[in-house]
Amino acid sequence: MARRRSFLLGVTALCVAALLPQRTAAQASVQILNVSYDPTRELYRDVNQRFAQRWRAASKQQVAIRMSHGGSGKQARAVIDGLPADVVTLALAYDIDEIASRAKLLPANWQTRLPNNSAPYYSTIVLLVRKGNPKNIRDWNDLIRPDVKVITPNPKTSGGARWNYLAAWGYAQRKYGSPAKAREFMTRLFRNVPVLDSGARGATTTFAQRGQGDVLIAWENEAFLATNELGRGKFEIVAPSISILAEPPVAVVDRVVDRRGTRQVAEAYLKYLYTGEAQDIIARHYYRPRNPQVAARYAARFPRMQLLSIDRHFGGWGRAQAMHFNDGGLFDQIFEAAKR
Amino acid sequence: MLKVRSSRPVLPGFRLSLGITLFWLSVIVLVPLSAVFAKSATGGWDGFVAAALSERALASYRLTFGAALLGAAINCVFGLIVAWVLVRYDFPGKRALGAAVDLPFALPTAVAGIALTTLYADTGLLGRPLAALGLPVAYQPAGVVLALTFIGLPFVVRTVEPVLAEVAHETEEAATTLGATRLQTMARVIFPTLLPALATGFALAFARGAGEYGSVIFIAGNMPFRSEIAPLLIVTQLEEYDFAGAASIAVVMLLVSVAMLLVLNMLQHWQRRKG
Numbered sequence: 001m002a003r004r005r006s007f008l009l010g011v012t013a014l015c016v017a018a019l020l021p022q023r024t025a026a027q028a029s030v031q032i033l034n035v036s037y038d039p040t041r042e043l044y045r046d047v048n049q050r051f052a053q054r055w056r057a058a059s060k061q062q063v064a065i066r067m068s069h070g071g072s073g074k075q076a077r078a079v080i081d082g083l084p085a086d087v088v089t090l091a092l093a094y095d096i097d098e099i100a101s102r103a104k105l106l107p108a109n110w111q112t113r114l115p116n117n118s119a120p121y122y123s124t125i126v127l128l129v130r131k132g133n134p135k136n137i138r139d140w141n142d143l144i145r146p147d148v149k150v151i152t153p154n155p156k157t158s159g160g161a162r163w164n165y166l167a168a169w170g171y172a173q174r175k176y177g178s179p180a181k182a183r184e185f186m187t188r189l190f191r192n193v194p195v196l197d198s199g200a201r202g203a204t205t206t207f208a209q210r211g212q213g214d215v216l217i218a219w220e221n222e223a224f225l226a227t228n229e230l231g232r233g234k235f236e237i238v239a240p241s242i243s244i245l246a247e248p249p250v251a252v253v254d255r256v257v258d259r260r261g262t263r264q265v266a267e268a269y270l271k272y273l274y275t276g277e278a279q280d281i282i283a284r285h286y287y288r289p290r291n292p293q294v295a296a297r298y299a300a301r302f303p304r305m306q307l308l309s310i311d312r313h314f315g316g317w318g319r320a321q322a323m324h325f326n327d328g329g330l331f332d333q334i335f336e337a338a339k340r
Numbered sequence: 341m342l343k344v345r346s347s348r349p350v351l352p353g354f355r356l357s358l359g360i361t362l363f364w365l366s367v368i369v370l371v372p373l374s375a376v377f378a379k380s381a382t383g384g385w386d387g388f389v390a391a392a393l394s395e396r397a398l399a400s401y402r403l404t405f406g407a408a409l410l411g412a413a414i415n416c417v418f419g420l421i422v423a424w425v426l427v428r429y430d431f432p433g434k435r436a437l438g439a440a441v442d443l444p445f446a447l448p449t450a451v452a453g454i455a456l457t458t459l460y461a462d463t464g465l466l467g468r469p470l471a472a473l474g475l476p477v478a479y480q481p482a483g484v485v486l487a488l489t490f491i492g493l494p495f496v497v498r499t500v501e502p503v504l505a506e507v508a509h510e511t512e513e514a515a516t517t518l519g520a521t522r523l524q525t526m527a528r529v530i531f532p533t534l535l536p537a538l539a540t541g542f543a544l545a546f547a548r549g550a551g552e553y554g555s556v557i558f559i560a561g562n563m564p565f566r567s568e569i570a571p572l573l574i575v576t577q578l579e580e581y582d583f584a585g586a587a588s589i590a591v592v593m594l595l596v597s598v599a600m601l602l603v604l605n606m607l608q609h610w611q612r613r614k615g
Contacts, residue, residue, distance in 0.1 A: 071579070098392075098553075154576070196563050210461045210464075211462075
């Protein structure tokens with residue numbers, strides 16, 4: 001009995017010790033949490049490793065960067081609900097806007113605090129087809145042919161899918177000239193969608209692993225990942241004539257870093273993303289770098305396309321969200337029409 | 341020694357245990373559920389109707405509850421057979437088979453969903469011949485029924501099994517000696533004894549299926565109006581920060597489930613009184 005009691009005491013003491021903040025080590029080491037979106041796992045694994053080395057050399061402090069990945073909207077909601085993110089690196093500005101407006105964790109003008117709209121890299125949306133392009137898909141208008149099946153995730157749940165949708169919409173509006181025609185185009189496109197996954201990774205799996213559909217609308221980096229790693233020589237990337245300038249932004253979450261005393265390292269971490277070294281890592285992971293020298297070095301890798309901007313062509317995320325993706329918005333109407 | 345022990349109450353006092361029960365149920369069940377109701381009210385009556393009774397939501401209820409009912413019904417038939425075999429016969433590998441029945445309990449539902457999708461997609465081992473016959477399963481409403489049948493199986497087997505084991509051989513023998521045919525013994529003696537357990541298993545499998553999310557989203561296709569389940573619609577509303585809308589759909593699901601369980605309980609009660 002006594003032995004058992006002392007054992008229990010020991011376990012309790014261990015638990016308490018584990019929960020207590022380690023004050024003695026606080027100066028020598030620091031931990032921050034980066035809450036990110038789905039496909040950046042591989043990117044930040046490399047970035048974090050290099051940044052930790054640089055930070056240790058510069059400040060004699062160990063930094064451990066913990067990661068959390070998931071659908072961009074879901075991640076934003078977790079931060080709003082209290083997940084203590086020191087930095088957020090999400091798929092679209094709208095999700096960080098929501099954190100700013102709903103939970104007031106950072107100022108509304110957060111996007112002006114870092115260069116390039118706080119997006120250290122950009123990307124775009126491309127079409128991924130099966131080897132040899134058997135359905136001869138060259139551009140967006142091939143996606144509405146009745147013999148083509150299109151895989152894209154649900155824009156209501158996936159940040160990447162919102163970019164997909166807006167890229168197709170932007171193409172249709174330019175090509176056919178009116179919003180009514182664009183809407184008809186989108187209705188026909190979604191009539192060709194047999195499966196609606198909730199996230200970008202899920203859609204990639206449905207297309208690549210389950211063999212569903214003839215074309216996957218995807219992040220450029222996901223498409224590269226699929227062609228180079230999921231199935232070498234099984235897929236081809238088709239660059240459409242028009243696509244969208246996707247700027248996944250990053251931000252320090254002020255209220256969290258001030259509470260935890262991590263502002264210095266968190267700000268350094270995001271600034272590091274703009275350095276030549278980080279830009280090179282970014283380009284190696286198939287995201288388009290901002291740094292001109294790095295961009296020139298990797299120019300051959302990324303096809304040239306006309307890229308529409310969310311701010312200039314869609315009136316910013318607030319408007320695009322309200323018009324297309326909110327309840328009863330154009331996406332819902334398109335689905336109402338597509339089902340008939 | 342023995343006497344002293346048996347005079348001590350085995351369980352702690354009634355008041356203490358009732359207190360713990362009420363506290364525990366409140367913290368774990370009642371408070372979260374009332375929060376759901378409170379949240380659904382924040383959108384007002386119009387907001388509630390718009391979110392919970394939209395055409396799309398209605399389609400998702402039809403699929404969710406229809407598939408859960410169908411899955412539970414299928415499980416009643418095959419679960420009964422499985423339970424029968426496990427109780428009444430001895431054969432090599434019986435223990436392994438018994439353990440396999442519990443797998444849907446233990447397996448993370450996402451794993452089940454991915455495995456079923458891989459098998460039943462039109463490129464999969466079982467999906468290919470089925471699709472060739474014009475019966476696609478994955479990414480169709482049929483896929484939802486399949487997933488719910490999978491996760492509901494142990495509920496039926498494990499509730500029917502002990503009751504079936506209890507049915508005394510003597511009762512059957514008595515029926516036989518009184519001149520009942522084997523079919524009559526089945527239908528008039530064994531089946532009525534099993535019915536309450538079967539109904540409980542059905543109710544459990546149904547309730548579990550109606551709330552299932554993890555395995556279904558992989559195989560359903562998730563197309564609005566066609567293969568979108570109500571729990572997915574709730575998650576979608578949450579992604580849009582429409583907490584009131586999500587809670588409204590949750591309330592409807594809750595009410596339907598409670599109503600279904602109530603009806604089943606009443607049926608059982610009625611059955612017992614008749615018996």
